[in-house]
Each structure stands twice: as C-alpha cells, then as structure tokens.
Amino acid sequence: xxxxKYELLTELNSRMQADLLESFLEANGVDxxxxxxxxxxxxxxxxxxxxxRVQVFVPKDKIQKAKELLEYFET
Numbered sequence: 001x002x003x004x005k006y007e008l009l010t011e012l013n014s015r016m017q018a019d020l021l022e023s024f025l026e027a028n029g030v031d032x033x034x035x036x037x038x039x040x041x042x043x044x045x046x047x048x049x050x051x052x053r054v055q056v057f058v059p060k061d062k063i064q065k066a067k068e069l070l071e072y073f074e075t
C-alpha cells in the first residue's frame with residue numbers, strides 16, 4: 001500500500017478561512033490540499049454537524065514549516 005504523502009495540519013470552521021490559509025501557505029512555498037464534506041459551496045457558512053469543517057493537508061516533509069506559518073497566520 002502506498003504511504004500517504006500528506007499530513008493533516010489543521011481543521012477550520014469555514015471554507016473562506018481555509019482558502020485564506022491555503023493562499024498564505026502556498027505564498028510561502030507549502031503546497032496545500034483542502035478536504036471538505038460538502039453540500040455545495042456557498043457564500044454563507046454551513047455548519048450542520050461537520051459539513052462546514054475544512055481539513056487542511058500539507059506534504060509531510062513540510063509539516064514543521066507549515067505549523068510555524070500557521071502559528072504566525074493565527075496571530
């Protein structure tokens with residue numbers, strides 16, 4: 001079985017937050033993959049059960065850099 005090459009960095013409550021974080025990380029050289037259980041994209045947040053949650057994955061070899069950037073992003 002293939003080894004996963006991405007690791008979960010964080011989970012966010014909205015797609016807008018995730019898109020902003022994705023742009024920030026990619027601007028700093030970290031690839032990002034977003035995963036969201038979806039009822040469709042909307043400008044209005046959807047938080048029914050876990051449908052609004054977005055998981056942010058980054059390459060395993062960049063996880064430490066991504067954690068440092070996430071800390072900076074959140075302040």
